[in-house]
Structures are given as C-alpha cells and as structure tokens.
Amino acid sequence: MEHxxxxxxxxxxRKKDSMQLLLGKPVYTQDIAPQGALVVKLLRSPYANAVVExxxxxxxxxxxxxxxxxxxxxxxxxxxxxxxxxxxxPSPYDRLIIDRHVRYAxxxxxxxxxxxxxxxxxxxxxxxxxxxxxxxxxxxxxxLDNPVLVHPEDDWFxxxxxxxxxxxxxxxxxxxxDGDVDEVIADCEEVLQNSYHMRSFNQAMMETFRTYTQLxxxxxxxxxxxxxxxxxxxxxxxxxxxxxxxxxxxxKPRIGGGFGAKQTAVCEVYxxxxxxxxxxxxxxxxxxxxxxxxxxxxxxxxxxVRLGADRDGxxxxxxxxxxxxxxxxxxxxxxxxxxxxxxxxxxxxxGLQAHRFHYxxxxxxxxxGGAYRGYGATQGIFALESAVNELAEKLGIDPTALREQNMxxxxxxxxxxYGETANACALDRCMARCKELFGWDEKYPVRDMGNGxxxxxxxxxxxxxxxxxxxDVGSATVxxxxxxxxxxxxxxxxxxxxxDTILAQMxxxxxxxxxxxxxxxxxxxxxxxxxxxxxxxxxxYITGKAVEKACSELKTKxxxxxxxxxxxxxxxxYFENGKVCRIGSDQTVxxxxxxxxxxxxxxxxxxxxxxxxxxxxxxxxxxxxxxxELDKGTGQVKILDYVAVVDCGIAINPALAxxxxxxxxxxxxxxTLFENVTADRHGSPIENSFMQYKIxxxxxxxxxxxxxxxxxxxxxxxxxxxxxxxxINTPAPAIAHAIYRATGVWHRELPxxxxxxxxxxxxxx
Amino acid sequence: MEIKVKLNGKTVSASIDADLxxxxxxxxxxxxxxxxxxxxxxxxxxxxxxxxxxxLSCSVLAARADGHEILTLEGLQEEASxxxxxxxxxxxxxxxxxxxxxxxxxxxxxxxxxxxTDDEIRAFLAGNLCRCSGYEGQLRGIRNFLSSRKG
Numbered sequence: 001m002e003h004x005x006x007x008x009x010x011x012x013x014r015k016k017d018s019m020q021l022l023l024g025k026p027v028y029t030q031d032i033a034p035q036g037a038l039v040v041k042l043l044r045s046p047y048a049n050a051v052v053e054x055x056x057x058x059x060x061x062x063x064x065x066x067x068x069x070x071x072x073x074x075x076x077x078x079x080x081x082x083x084x085x086x087x088x089x090p091s092p093y094d095r096l097i098i099d100r101h102v103r104y105a106x107x108x109x110x111x112x113x114x115x116x117x118x119x120x121x122x123x124x125x126x127x128x129x130x131x132x133x134x135x136x137x138x139x140x141x142x143x144l145d146n147p148v149l150v151h152p153e154d155d156w157f158x159x160x161x162x163x164x165x166x167x168x169x170x171x172x173x174x175x176x177x178d179g180d181v182d183e184v185i186a187d188c189e190e191v192l193q194n195s196y197h198m199r200s201f202n203q204a205m206m207e208t209f210r211t212y213t214q215l216x217x218x219x220x221x222x223x224x225x226x227x228x229x230x231x232x233x234x235x236x237x238x239x240x241x242x243x244x245x246x247x248x249x250x251x252k253p254r255i256g257g258g259f260g261a262k263q264t265a266v267c268e269v270y271x272x273x274x275x276x277x278x279x280x281x282x283x284x285x286x287x288x289x290x291x292x293x294x295x296x297x298x299x300x301x302x303x304x305v306r307l308g309a310d311r312d313g314x315x316x317x318x319x320x321x322x323x324x325x326x327x328x329x330x331x332x333x334x335x336x337x338x339x340x341x342x343x344x345x346x347x348x349x350x351g352l353q354a355h356r357f358h359y360x361x362x363x364x365x366x367x368x369g370g371a372y373r374g375y376g377a378t379q380g381i382f383a384l385e386s387a388v389n390e391l392a393e394k395l396g397i398d399p400t401a402l403r404e405q406n407m408x409x410x411x412x413x414x415x416x417x418y419g420e421t422a423n424a425c426a427l428d429r430c431m432a433r434c435k436e437l438f439g440w441d442e443k444y445p446v447r448d449m450g451n452g453x454x455x456x457x458x459x460x461x462x463x464x465x466x467x468x469x470x471x472d473v474g475s476a477t478v479x480x481x482x483x484x485x486x487x488x489x490x491x492x493x494x495x496x497x498x499x500d501t502i503l504a505q506m507x508x509x510x511x512x513x514x515x516x517x518x519x520x521x522x523x524x525x526x527x528x529x530x531x532x533x534x535x536x537x538x539x540x541y542i543t544g545k546a547v548e549k550a551c552s553e554l555k556t557k558x559x560x561x562x563x564x565x566x567x568x569x570x571x572x573x574y575f576e577n578g579k580v581c582r583i584g585s586d587q588t589v590x591x592x593x594x595x596x597x598x599x600x601x602x603x604x605x606x607x608x609x610x611x612x613x614x615x616x617x618x619x620x621x622x623x624x625x626x627x628x629e630l631d632k633g634t635g636q637v638k639i640l641d642y643v644a645v646v647d648c649g650i651a652i653n654p655a656l657a658x659x660x661x662x663x664x665x666x667x668x669x670x671x672t673l674f675e676n677v678t679a680d681r682h683g684s685p686i687e688n689s690f691m692q693y694k695i696x697x698x699x700x701x702x703x704x705x706x707x708x709x710x711x712x713x714x715x716x717x718x719x720x721x722x723x724x725x726x727x728i729n730t731p732a733p734a735i736a737h738a739i740y741r742a743t744g745v746w747h748r749e750l751p752x753x754x755x756x757x758x759x760x761x762x763x764x765x
Numbered sequence: 766m767e768i769k770v771k772l773n774g775k776t777v778s779a780s781i782d783a784d785l786x787x788x789x790x791x792x793x794x795x796x797x798x799x800x801x802x803x804x805x806x807x808x809x810x811x812x813x814x815x816x817x818x819x820x821l822s823c824s825v826l827a828a829r830a831d832g833h834e835i836l837t838l839e840g841l842q843e844e845a846s847x848x849x850x851x852x853x854x855x856x857x858x859x860x861x862x863x864x865x866x867x868x869x870x871x872x873x874x875x876x877x878x879x880x881x882t883d884d885e886i887r888a889f890l891a892g893n894l895c896r897c898s899g900y901e902g903q904l905r906g907i908r909n910f911l912s913s914r915k916g
Contacts, residue, residue, distance in 0.1 A: 012854070012856070014850075014853040014854060014856070015853065015856060015858060017858075017861070018849075018852075018853035018858045019849070019850075019853065020861075021858045021860075021861025021864050022845070022849035022852060022853060022858050022861070022864050022868060023798075023838065023842055023845060023846070023849065023868075024797070024798025024799075024837075024838035024839065024864065024865035024868070025797075025798070026797035026798075027861075028800075028862065030797075031797040203896075204896055205860070205862075205896055206800075206802045206808065206810060206860065206862040206863045206894065206895070206896055206897075207800075207802070207860070207862045208802075254860075254861060255860060256800075256860050256861070256862030257859075257860040257862060257896055257897055258860075259896070287804055288802070288803040288804055288805070289804065495860060496858075496859040496860025496861060496862075496897050497859070497860075498856060498859075653856070655854070655855055655856040655902075656856040658856070658902070659855065659856045659857055659859060659897070659898055659899070659902045661899075662898065662899030662900075662901045662902060663859065663896070663897045663898050663899040664899070665899060666899035666900065667896070667899075689803060689804065689805045689807070690802075690803040690805055690807035690808055690894070691805040691807055695894060695896060697891050697892070697894065697900075698887045698890060698891055698893075698895075698900035698903075698904070699887055699888070699891050701899065701900060701901075703901075704899060704901045
C-alpha cells in the first residue's frame with residue numbers, strides 16, 4: 001500500500017457550501033427561481049391501466065389565472081426515455097410527455113399551468129376525463145407473457161439490445177456465468193435454495209423533485225433543476241420536446257438530496273413543455289405524495305439463490321436468478337438488475353468453482369422504478385448474504401469464519417466481475433477489524449435478557465463498483481484565476497455528498513494551494529465540460545482522475561507562460577510548491593506573477609480541461625455487524641449497535657466518507673425495518689406520505705460506529721475508490737440474520753416489521 | 766384578512782387569505798430558509814420559533830401569527846453561528862435541505878436546556894428528519910460544541 005504525506009488529500013475539511021447550507025441561505029431551485037413563474041401541476045390517472053377516451057378541459061380553462069391545460073393531443077408523438085444514462089441508453093424509449101394510454105395509477109393525464117397553485121388545483125378538479133379501464137398487470141410474477149401488455153404500442157423502441165420484448169412484457173433478459181454450475185452444485189454436500197424479496201423503497205430525499213424553466217436572453221430553453229445529470233437531462237429534453245440540444249441549457253443549483261432519484265428526469269419535461277408553448281417561466285414542484293407514488297423508487301426484485309457448498313463450508317457453486325419489476329416504464333430496468341449478480345457473487349471468488357447469473361426484467365402497471373443508491377447490488381447482497389448466513393447456521397459454522405474461508409482476497413481475478421483483478425481489496429482486514437470493534441465473539445451468542453427481550457447479532461459483507469467501466473466520462477476544467485488562485489469547473493453534481501469539496505482537495509493537492517484557493521463551479525451544460533453526472537459511485541474515481549489530469553496539463557501551460565517571462569525554454573522549468581522553478585537555478589515564478597502575465601500581452605491560456613474514463617470499476621468493500629434487541633412480546637426490533645468497516649481505497653475526506661457510511665447504514669436500517677410499500681387495488685403505494693412511509697428518525701438507529709481499512713487503488717485518484725453506494729448494502733442481510741438468531745425464523749421479505757416477526761413465532765406467545 | 770406579525774424583529778403587515786399557511790407567508794416574505802419537506806407535519810424542515818417556541822410552520826395558519834413574534838433562521842444567524850461550525854466539521858450538513866429546521870430546533874433546545882445529554886438531544890430533535898447524515902454526525906457536532914463551551 002502506497003503511503004504519502006498529502007497536504008490536502010485524506011483531510012477532513014469542511015464542505016465548501018457548509019455555511020451557506022447551515023445558515024439557510026437561498027441556494028436551492030425554488031429559492032433562486034424568480035417570482036411570478038407559472039405554477040405547473042399534473043393531473044394523474046387514478047387507474048393502473050386505462051385509455052383516455054375523452055378529456056374535456058373547457059370548464060377548467062375558465063378558472064381565473066389558468067394559462068394553459070395540455071392533454072395527450074397537444075404533445076409530440078416521439079417516444080423517449082427519462083433514465084439518465086449515456087447514449088445509447090439501455091432503457092427503452094417507452095414514454096410520451098402525455099400518453100393517451102395511461103400505464104399506472106399516477107401516470108400523467110394533463111399538464112396545468114396557472115398563475116397560482118390555487119387556480120391550478122381548482123382547474124384540476126374541473127377537468128372531465130372519460131377513462132376506458134383495461135385489465136392491469138399488478139403482480140410482477142404474472143407479468144411475463146401475460147396476455148395483458150403494458151406496452152402494446154408498435155413504436156416502443158430500445159436504443160440498445162438488452163434482450164427485451166415488449167410483446168412479452170419483457171424489458172431485459174440475460175443469462176451469464178462461468179463453468180457448469182449445475183454439475184458443481186450436484187456434486188456439493190449441501191445445497192440451499194431460497195428466494196428473497198425486496199420492495200420498491202423510496203429515496204425520500206428531503207427536497208422533492210422540482211424544476212424551473214424559462215427562455216433565456218437568447219431565446220433558448222434554460223432549465224434550472226434539482227438533478228444529478230445535467231447533460232443527460234439536456235438530451236432527454238431534446239428527445240422529448242423535439243428541439244435541438246443546442247437550444248437547451250440545463251444547470252443545477254444546490255440539490256436537497258438525490259440518492260439516485262434525480263438520476264432520472266422525473267419532472268423536467270413538464271415545465272419545459274409549458275415554457276416552450278407559452279414562452280413564460282414555469283415551475284413544477286412535486287408534493288411529497290407525488291414523490292411517493294410517481295417518483296423513481298428502487299426496483300422491486302425477487303432473487304432466487306441456489307448455493308452449493310461442502311460441509312466444511314467451502315462455497316463451490318452459486319446460481320442467482322433475479323426477477324425485477326420495472327413498473328410501467330423501463331427507466332434503469334435493464335441495468336439495475338445486472339448488479340444483483342455482478343456485485344454480489346464476486347465476493348465469494350475465493351473458492352467458487354462455477355456460477356450462473358440470469359434475470360428477467362418485466363413491465364407491470366405499477367410505479368416505474370429508477371436508480372436508488374446501491375442500484376440492484378442492495379437487492380442482490382440482501383439475497384446472497386442472507387443465503388450465506390443461512391448456510392452458516394445450517395452447518396453450525398461461525399458466519400464470519402465461513403466468509404473468511406470463501407471471500408475474495410487482493411490479487412484474485414474475479415470471473416463474476418468481468419474478469420477484473422482485485423487490485424485493492426481489504427475485505428479480509430475489514431472483517432477482522434469489524435469483529436474486533438464489534439466484539440463479535442461476545443455478541444454473536446444469543447442472550448436472553450430475562451425480560452422477554454433477546455439480544456442477537458448479525459453480519460454481512462458488501463461490494464459495489466466505482467463507475468460504469470468503459471462508459472462513464474468525467475471531466476474537469478482547471479484555470480488560473482486573477483490572483484494566483486484557481487477555478488475548478490465540473491459537470492458532476494454535488495447533491496450534498498461533498499464532491500465539489502473533495503475535487504477541490506485534489507486540485508489543492510496537485511497545485512500546492514489551499515482548498516480555499518479553489519473556487520468550484522458546477523454544473524451547467526453551457527459552461528461545464530462533459531460529465532456523465534453523479535451516479536454509479538463514479539464521481540470521486542472518474543471525475544477525480546480527470547481533475548488530476550487537468551492539473552497536470554495546467555502545470556505544463558503555466559511553465560510555458562513562465563518560460564516566456566524568464567526568456568528560457570519551457571523544458572527547463574517545472575512546477576513545485578505552488579510555483580514554477582528553473583532547473584539548476586534559484587529562479588522561480590509565482591502563480592500571482594503568472595496570473596498578471598496571463599492578462600498582459602499573452603497568447604497561452606492558463607486553463608486546462610481533461611476527461612477520464614476507466615476500463616475497470618474497482619469495487620469498494622465493507623463489512624457490517626449489528627446487535628439488536630428483539631421484544632418477543634411485540635416483535636419490536638431495536639438496533640443497539642451497528643459497526644461497519646469500509647475499504648474505499650484512500651478516503652479523500654474521511655469526515656465526508658464517514659457521513660456517507662453512516663447515512664447509508666441508516667437508510668438501510670429504514671428499508672429493513674420500517675419503510676413499507678404496499679399497494680392499493682390500483683397498484684399505487686398506500687404509503688404515500690411520511691405519515692405512513694416511516695423513514696428512520698434519530699431514535700431508530702442505535703449507536704453507529706464506522707471505521708476505514710485503507711487499500712490503495714492504483715487506477716484511482718490518490719488511491720481512491722468509491723463510497724457513496726456500497727454503504728447501504730449491509731443492513732438488510734445483517735439485521736435479517738440477527739432477527740433469525742433471536743427468533744429462529746428467517747425473514748426473506750423486506751421490510752421485517754414487528755407484525756411479521758410476531759406472526760412468525762406462534763409458539764413463543 | 767389583515768395581519769401584523771413581528772418577523773425577525775421587524776413588524777410586517779400583510780393582507781392574506783384566511784387559509785394561507787405560515788410557511789408560505791414566510792417564504793413570500795423572503796424567509797427562504799423555511800423549507801417544505803412533506804405535507805403531513807412529519808419532517809420538521811419548516812420549524813420556526815413562534816413567541817420563542819418551535820412550531821411547524823406548515824401546520825400553523827398565517828392568521829394565527831397575527832400579533833405574535835416569529836423568528837426564522839434569517840433572524841437568528843448569530844445564534845446559529847455559535848454552533849453550526851461544529852456540524853460542518855463533521856460534514857453532517859450534507860445536502861442541507863433539513864439544516865434550517867434542524868438548526869432552529871437546536872437553538873430551541875439549547876435555550877431550554879443548555880447542557881443536554883445525548884439522549885435529551887435525540888429526543889428533542891426526533892421530529893427533525895434527515896435522510897443524508899444518519900444523524901450521528903449531527904449529534905457529534907452538537908456534542909463537540911457543548912464540550913468546547915465547557916472549555
């Protein structure tokens with residue numbers, strides 16, 4: 001492992017926007033949008049599958065203050081996808097801005113634009129819609145080859161071949177593997193097969209979806225949106241509205257949380273359409289209810305694990321089949337599913353002789369899924385880690401020892417992970433350290449507290465990626481400012497995670513300046529260099545490397561300017577300690593001097609832009625352990641302690657990395673224990689508010705303890721990998737394990753509510 | 766209807782609809798720190814002080830503020846500045862959208878109980894949701910502030 005004395009890297013500096021955020025300054029979309037924009041509201045279908053036979057807006061339009069009401073008759077007829085992905089997108093082009101055929105309860109039927117919210121809501125009630133209800137497919141087990149088609153239309157279009165067929169309700173299908181898994185499993189002494197079900201949990205970011213649109217001073221469409229993906233939004237709007245990308249500018253201000261939700265252009269097209277039609281500024285702010293019933297939640301999945309092992313604990317064969325429910329539209333459907341296998345099976349590379357991973361992604365008439373932190377790995381790891389815990393309990397082997405026997409170790413080639421080599425892998429050290437911190441040997445045995453309560457422990461491992469390999473592009477522009485400081489301009493989106501700050505730390509490290517000397521701007525499609533956006537755990541690893549490259553190129557340019565000043569050859573100069581130095585002399589040129597020269601009779605721009613992509617996606621690793629106290633009388637589970645040890649390579653900012661881990665763990669605790677999603681008879685989530693959808697409060701998460709085991713990833717910036725997503729993956733299998741230890745019952749469906757626990761223990765009461 | 770409110774130290778007179786919520790009145794009067802995170806009084810983002818007591822401004826009619834004193838974070842910048850640096854040092858501000866409500870309620874907590882235990886902090890702030898931080902960093906920040914105050 002490489003050790004360096006960094007000046008700005010691996011330091012817990014404050015986030016650059018901290019004071020603005022903590023003092024409540026107006027920095028979000030709704031705060032900076034000018035007053036007087038049209039208020040946009042959406043009329044949504046109450047039915048899961050229906051055709052709008054008639055729609056009468058005449059009376060609604062008479063409401064004072066109504067600017068316009070648009071229906072399916074008014075919108076362009078070309079289909080598009082709203083998933084924020086690199087073109088050509090794996091997600092099918094299956095949407096219209098408004099479709100006459102509504103595919104889920106919540107699908108848009110009309111766009112209302114008014115000068116006040118009151119007027120818009122009043123008009124909404126006065127729109128008369130005649131629906132022809134159709135039979136709906138609500139159960140994703142029944143979707144494939146169901147005679148009821150969610151997308152019967154002939155213009156359904158996949159930009160990329162992913163094995164889908166709309167005439168079978170199939171969005172994607174794949175079958176992959178290594179070796180003959182059937183033969184290996186047939187030869188195993190223990191075979192375990194179970195299915196694990198995870199529901200469509202909601203990101204529940206505090207700031208709901210929102211977008212402001214106006215025509216700028218050149219008459220172009222200017223979009224200010226709470227988004228993780230400014231460049232993808234520009235393309236999506238171009239596709240949806242049928243106008244050239246050159247006529248669209250998308251920028252993001254501060255974002256009130258994303259967690260993947262804002263990797264889909266959930267709401268941008270509606271106000272953009274209004275502005276395009278009326279020429280007037282427009283703003284759409286989703287209610288919390290809209291977020292819950294028509295956002296872009298995690299894909300509901302059922303994963304069947306077939307695991308073959310010997311009685312000594314050697315895991316030899318793994319066969320995963322994932323059935324994923326993409327809902328009414330295919331956003332991220334073909335891609336989230338891949339992670340269920342690709343980001344779980346490799347953890348057992350150690351002794352694995354064969355594996356198979358196959359999946360089907362199906363349409364149903366329910367809320368479309370999207371990207372949510374973990375992106376399929378969360379579901380896959382819940383399934384596989386639960387299965388491994390079940391194996392350990394069945395064989396009577398300590399589950400940590402079982403993992404140590406089978407886990408991936410540094411230097412191994414991972415057949416289940418595109419043949420990549422684990423160049424930086426501290427998974428074994430994470431396990432050892434986590435056991436020590438948690439006190440595994442003392443806490444693993446079940447302890448009856450004598451008051452109807454039982455204490456028990458559970459464990460799980462996790463991995464993720466650090467980008468989409470050979471696909472994601474990160475870019476950075478670094479330029480010398482007037483006074484010898486720097487500007488960093490990026491297209492990645494800081495959604496609160498602190499990427500503006502950690503990327504500035506990298507500039508500070510490269511250019512020998514302070515973090516305060518780096519002003520960051522992002523993201524704006526007119527200004528920023530191209531970046532895929534902030535998702536797939538890629539910003540630190542990919543955009544970070546682009547920052548390193550840009551700094552290196554800038555140094556060359558600074559030397560060239562300084563050569564002119566010194567009247568020497570630029571090859572005689574090098575950049576060190578924040579200034580340009582001449583070999584074999586004590587001559588130096590300061591950045592301040594160069595910045596003066598830059599503006600005086602100069603023909604070399606002191607600016608550099610670099611892009612980066614990576615052929616590999618090095619996984620971060622993690623071990624999580626939980627101690628619970630379970631009340632046998634009520635089924636209530638209380639988290640006492642959650643200990644996690646993470647290998648994210650080198651943490652660029654340990655404080656921010658730690659908060660990522662703590663926040664991810666608490667989200668994981670939420671969807672494991674409280675965050676229920678049940679459907680009404682139209683397939684719409686009953687838990688449509690924070691009253692019913694219970695995300696954890698600070699009374700629900702026990703004591704968290706997070707530590708890091710460093711590894712050094714040679715392809716990452718300063719040895720870094722990723723942190724943002726992996727952290728949500730351990731709670732579900734670890735808590736399910738602890739609940740089994742306390743009750744003797746495996747829960748294979750999330751969330752594991754007190755009711756389910758109590759009902760599962762009939763003999764105990 | 767006409768109301769007169771003492772908002773962040775200044776008297777504001779306004780003609781309002783009877784059903785206007787306090788949160789919307791405040792945002793209309795430039796108090797953009799007041800955020801809406803839900804419609805069901807569950808998230809705590811819109812917390813302001815009414816006559817010194819924390820209230821959810823999404824659940825109070827603006828008319829109810831008539832004749833009362835309202836403080837938002839815009840009016841408490843100095844008091845907030847005493848401790849928010851400690852939150853920032855933990856990186857616990859994160860996306861920031863919940864920060865104003867959380868900071869307002871922390872101010873209320875510290876006015877009422879200048880030396881709270883960890884459990885008292887958790888209990889007082891239980892109604893302030895945060896989806897980013899996992900809460901632990903916010904607690905460390907407040908704890909570090911309290912320790913620094915003791916010298």
